[in-house]
Each structure stands twice: as C-alpha cells, then as structure tokens.
Amino acid sequence: MKIVNVTHGSFYALGAYAAASMTAVWLARGYPPMLSYAVLVIAAILVAAPFAILIERAILRPLYARDEVVILLVTYALFLILEDVVKLIWGVNPYFIAEPYALLGSFQVAGMAYPTYNLILVAAALFFGLGLAWLLHSTRAGKLLLAVIHDPEVSRAMGINVGRYYLATFALGSLLAALAGAFTAPTVSVVPGLGVEVIVLSFAVVVIGGLGSLPGAAVGAVMVGLVRSLSVHYMPQVELFVIYFVMAAVLAVRPRGLFSLAEPRKI
Amino acid sequence: MNHAGKRRDRTVAVLLTSFSILVVTGPWLPQWAMFIMTVAVARGLVVLGLLLLLRAGLVSFGQALFYCLGAYSAGALGRFFGISDIFVEMLVGGAVAAATAFVLGFLLARYRGIFFGLLSLALSMILYGLLVKSEALGSTDGFNILPSTLFGIRPGAEWVRYAVLVSAAAVALVAALLVHRYLDTPLGRLAPAIKDNEIRVEYMGASARRAVHVKYVIAGGLAGVGGALAATAVGHIDPEMAYWTTSGEFIFIAILAGTGNVVAPFVGALIYGAIHTLAYDLSPNTWQMTLGVALLLLIVFLPNGLWSAFSRFRWR
Amino acid sequence: MAIILDARSLCKAFGAVVAASEVSAAIEKDSIVGLIGTNGAGKTTFINIVTGYLKPDRGSIAYEGRDITRLPPRDITRLGICRSFQIPQLYGSLSVFENMMIGIGIVLRNAGLAGYFSRGAALVPGYGEPADAVAERILGRFGLLEYRDRNAQVLPGGARKLLDIALAMVARPRILLLDEPTSGVSAQEKFGIMQMVLEAVRAEGATVLFVEHDMEVVSRFAQRVLAFYDGRIIADAPPHAALAHPEVKRYVVGTRA
Secondary structure, X not given: OOOOOOHHHHHHHHHHXXXXXXXXXXXXXXXXXXXXXXXXXXXXXXXXXXXXXXHHHHHHHHHOOOOHHHHHHHHHHHHHHHHHHHHHHHOOOOEOOOHHHHXXXXXXEOOEEEEHHHHHHHHHHXXXXXXXXXXXXXXXXXXXXXXXXXXXXXXXXXXXXXXXXXHHHHHHHHHHHHHHHHHHHHHOOEOXXXXXXXXXXXXXXXXXXXXXOHHHHHHHHHHHHHHHHHHHHHOHHHOOOHHHHHHHHHHHHOOOXXXXXXXXXXX | OHHHHXXXXXXXXXXXXXXXXXXXXXXXXXXXXXXXXXXXXXXXXXXXXHHHHHHOOOOOOOHHHHHHHHHHHHHHHHHHHOOOEHHHHHHHHHXXXXXXXXXXXXXXXXXXXXXXXXXXXXXXXXHHHHHHHOOOOOHHHOEXXXXXXXXXXXXXXXXXXXXXXHXXXXXXXXXXXXXXXXXXXXXXXXXXXXXXXXXXXXXXXXXXXXXXXXXXXXXXXXXXXXXXXXXXXXXXEOHHHHOHHHHHHHHHHHHHHOOOOOOHHHHHHHHHHHHHHHHHHHOOOOHHHHHHHHHHHHHHHXXXXXXXXXXXXXXX | OOEEEEEEEEEEEEOOEEEEEEEEEEEEOOOEEEEEEOOOOOHHHHHHHHOOOOOOOEEEEEEOOEEOOOOOHHHHHHHOEEEOOOOOOOOOOOEHHHHHHXXXXXXXXXXXXXXXXXXXXXXXXXXXXXXXXXXXXXXXXXXXXXXXXXXXXXXXXXXXXXXXXXXXXXXXXXXXXXXXXXXXXXXXXXXXXXXXXXXXHHHOOOEEEEEOOOHHHHHHHOOEEEEEEOOEEEEEEOHHHHHHOHHHHHHHHOOOO
C-alpha cells in the first residue's frame, strides 16, 4: 500500500492480548483444550476487524493524499494511543496461557527436544504466506489490488473502488499481525510493550527483503530468525542489535533491499 | 529581497532578546522552571539539527544515536577524567557526535525516504544494544554525571542550575544564529530543491549527496551538544537515550515546531516538555495516549507546525 | 571546424532492449544539430549517456578532447554541458523565481563565490550582476515574469517547458542539449520559442543539439540532422538530405508528403 504502518505492531499486541484473555476464559470454563487453537484465531479476528475498520475509515482515509511521511507519523501516533488503550483494557500484569503450547508436547530432533507447537507456527506461516501469494497473483481481486497499489489514480479512472481495496488491504494486513500475536501468545508472557520490539524487527525484515516484495519478506524473515538464533547461541552479547547490523549490511550492498522491484524510468 | 531582509532581522532580534531576558530574569526563576528550560534547550538543539534534515525531505529516526553519544561522552569525561566543565562537556559531546556522523554519513547520505529513516533508526539501536551490554558503562542502569563546573569554578548549590541554563542558552544562541545564517546561503537553500527534485539538483552542478552529508554532520553535532547538556541537567545517563522512542520524541517536537524558523525548535521543545509533564501528572498510565492524540491533532490541523499558525499573524 | 563533442561507438542495452548500438557522432563547435527519430529510438538515451546519467556499456565520449564517459551529471554540468528534459524537471513546491535562484546559487557555489556562510550577494560570473537581477533578466527573456511568484507545479505546460530550458541555460553552457524543447507548446509558439532559445544561446557562443518531432522546426533551425532508429543512427546529413533519406522516410518521417 506504500504506507509505512507503525500501528502494525499494535495489532500484534492486540491479537496477543485478545487471544490470551479469550483462551484463559475458554479453558477456565472447562471447554475442550484442543479447540483452544481455534479460539486463538477467532480472538485475533474479533479484535482486529473493528479496530482496523475504524482506523482506516476515520483516520487514514482523509490523509492518504498527504506526504508519505505524514502517514508514517499518523500511524506512530496511533501506535502510542493503542499502547495505552491495551493497558487500559487489559491492565499491566502479564498474561500466561501456556496450554495450547504445552498440550502438543515436543518431539526429538537430533537429540534435542523440539516443541511441536513451533512446528504448527511454521506451518501456519507457510500457509498464510502462500495463501497471500495465491490471493494476490491468482485471484481477480488480488490482481486488482496490485493495480490499485501501483497507481490508485489510474485504477480509479478505470472504475475500481479504490477506497474499498485500501480498507480491505489494511484490514487484511492488520488481521495477519493480530494472528501473529495470537499464535505467539502461548509461547511468551503477554506484557505491555509487546508491540514495540516486534515493529522495529518487522521493519528490518521488510527493508532487508525489499519493499513491496512478498518473497523478499519471507526470505528476510527467515534470515532475521536464523541470524537471531545463531547469535543467541554463539554470541549472546550481540543478540540485541545484530539484526540492525544485518540490515545495514544488506542496504549497503543492495540499496533497495534484496528483492526490490524495478524502478521506473524517470527522465 | 527587502521583506526577506526584515524577516531575517526579526529572527536575530527575537533570539538575542530572548537570550537577554533569560540571563536577566534567570536568578529569580524557581529551580524546576530552570530545569525544564534547560531540558527544552537541549532538545531544541537536537531538533534544530532535525530541521536541517527535514527541509531536505529526510526524516531521521536515529538522532537519539548522537544525543546519547554526546551524553555518554560528557559522562565519560567526568567518570574517567574527572572533568566536569560544562562547556568542555558540550564541546566534546558535540565533537564526538559530529565525528561519528561524518563517518556514518558516507553510508547514510546515499539513501532517501524510508530507507534513510530505518537505517538511521537501526544505527541508534545498535548503539543501544552496545551500551546495554557494556558493564564498564553501567549497562541498563547507566551512571551519574559529575556536578557541573564553569571555567574551573564550582557554583554554589543555588547557582548551579542558573549557570547551566545560561551556558546552554549561550551555546543554543550561537548555534541558532549560525544555522539561521546557513539557511540563507545557496548551499542551505538547496534543501527544498533536494526534496523536490534531486535529479535536477545534480544536473545543475551540485552534489546532493555531499549536501546531505554536510547536513547530517551538523545535525549529529547539534544532537551531541544537546545530549551532553541534557545529561548535565538530569545528572544521569542511561542507554534509554539511544532507544528509538527517544528519537520519536524529537520527531514529535519537529512536527510540532515546523521547519519554518530556527526559533521554532526551542519553542516546540518547551511546549512538548509541558505537554509531557502535564500528561504524565494527569494520568501516568495514559500519557502516551495523550501524546498520540496531540500528535494526531497536530498533523491534521497544523501540518506545518505551530510556527505556521504563528507566522500567519506576523508577516504574511 | 573544431570538434567539441565526440561520441564514439556508444552501446547501451537494458536486458533485451538495445537503447544504443554503435552510436557515433562528432559534433562541431557552434553547430546546431537536430536529433530525430520515433519514440524509443534512442535519442534521450543518447542525451542521458552524454550527460552522464547513464554509463555506456561500451564506447566513449570526449568533450574538447577530454574523456567524460565516466563523469556524473554534476561534473559534466560544471564543465559546460547542460540539458533540458523531455518532462520538465522543476522544483515543484518552490516559486519560479526561487527555482532560478537555486540554479544561480549553485553557479555561484561552483565558482567559489558562495560558501557555508556567505549570503551569495556576489556578482554572478558571466552576467556581472547580483543573483536576483540575473534571475529577473533570464525570466524576462523567456517571458516567465508573469509567473514569477507562482509555484512551479501549477504552471501551464508551455511555461514549465520554458522554465526547464531557462534553468538549463543559467550556467551559460558551451553545449546545450534540448530534449523536445517545443513539445507541449502550441503550434503557433513553436517557432517563436525555438527562435528565442537559439538566439539566447548563440549569443553566448554555444553549440546546440535538440530533439524534435516537428520536421518543420527541424528543417528551419537545424544545420545538421542525426536520425535515430532502433538505437542506431541511420542518417547524418543536412536537413533536406536527411529527411529525404529512404530509411528516414520509412522509419521516421513517413512516406506521405
């Protein structure tokens, strides 16, 4: 959509919190734990949809015509607001819902115990990634979306309802963020500030992969994950900032990211 | 050229008058007011540098890097060398930051837009990570800074804040006058051209990269001075000064102030300090939300900063 | 006649698209050369290579005997080769007057007359007047004074073109490359504009190359014509000969009279 969206991190946090509290309620009421995975997904959808629609319609829509920096600052402002909204709704104490994580147990890989839940996460990432790619490239709606992103003015002139596509894109993106948060919730303690670190990391991923490139984002994410894990294992002292190092290194060699789209001719 | 000449004189007049008023009325101000004003001057210096970059269309999300470097340099002077002179601290802080900006500028001046922003952010986060892991520098706790001296004299307890404030204001005055002058030169006026059409700039015989590099160094140096100053005022240094949310504060003030005039960053910093303190006092759990709402309102209603509303009444 | 610009065997390809193939041309000092060809024939690519925006895969360009192939646009401008653009490249949010002042400021800077803290009140080399007077003079010569305080992005098409050319002339170039100077200008004004531009430029003793799609303008003003097609030069002759050339008639002009 050619906007830099800091609020994305807030949706991650919202998803995590919603998933945590809904699952806690679900399990407390004695419903089957195996269905808690569905609860995660539903919680994410329930919380992301209204917020996304409200934000896009009321706040972002009137400001699209402005500078791209303006949108960035607006999403930053929204991020600040949502950080406190989350605190207001859920309080500052941490939430733990380990059950969906612990239930699946672990299995042995090369002499180490690997949690099965993590495998589910990988599978989910693949599912959503490939699904999104399919949606964009193989469905009519997806192709229209690519057109809208490329040139909203021409798209409008051709009769495409650009406003609706923008809303759908923002909602879809936010939903994915919330799902990510929801799926991560069982593996960590859900505390305020969850959105902060993730948003900077995800920008690093996108920049490394190249703006606007879906395969780039996938490659970037894998790279970031690998680098982080390796550094935690071998050089814990650099863990905090090694990813920024990688980002700087990638940009130094490929100024627009690894898989950047071709630049149109200017003069 | 005539009305521009008048405008120029007005800014200089405003700067000089404000400084004089400050020096004269200072001793009667309460300690907390002097503290707020010193911090405002410190932040104003950082935002003055940001102003230079913003005019060229570059949003730096990593000025906290230089702010923090300046602060830690000032602290290190005291901790390892026993030096606590305020001017030396500011000078060294600014120099270390400017030197770092000079080196980093070779990489950063090649980028624009969101890449510039994120790369600058990444660099400040690298510093943050380094500091957090550094035991010698106190890790996440940071360390305290020595009480300030001025030209070898240690002011009495009641006079310390005043001394720091006046020194800070003096440095800020000089910086603002210099930047104001710079903005009037052909090189300074290149900024909006770079923002609008860099290809044309190159084709007219100027190097956009060189201009950006210069601005980045100036901005870095100013942020370093600001950091040293803030450290002295607060008395304590910690890695949080390099965190991206600190850069976010500077961006907020820059938006609040607008890029119209060198006086704006300081006024903006003062107002931001007021909003921040008020928001925190009113409701400690929702001060971020108040800030966010304020930022949104600013963007929607005053996109060119408070200065644009002000200047509408003045000379347009 | 002395050769001021010597392009030798320039080759440039973008993947499968060949934008320039063995393009060679020796431009004589003080001549007026017209570049013609269909869209995509390689005229703008030629200008982009000469002015350093693109680097050729093979081949070289010499300016007064000096090799300038690898130089970036700003160095080439400083040497005295300026260009205007197919799509006017202006500073949109600045006024017409400010656009000119930026250009003149850069000239002052390059001449060492304006540093970090000088106001730029020096006399502009070659004009002998301060910057604002020079700006007014050039704007007057191009008939742009009525737009003086308007933002560049709200100018009508013809005015944008003129400003674009005016900016290219600020540095008083030795060679001026004009990319479609009369496109977007009404038919009655085309001749007038070309006349004005050429007079202004020739008064300084400059060599002019211009890209043009209107063959009447080409016949009237060019002393020599380079016809491009598919990245190659297919004809290099005075206008009448070039326009009568069979390949030019086939690929560029059309065979109907």
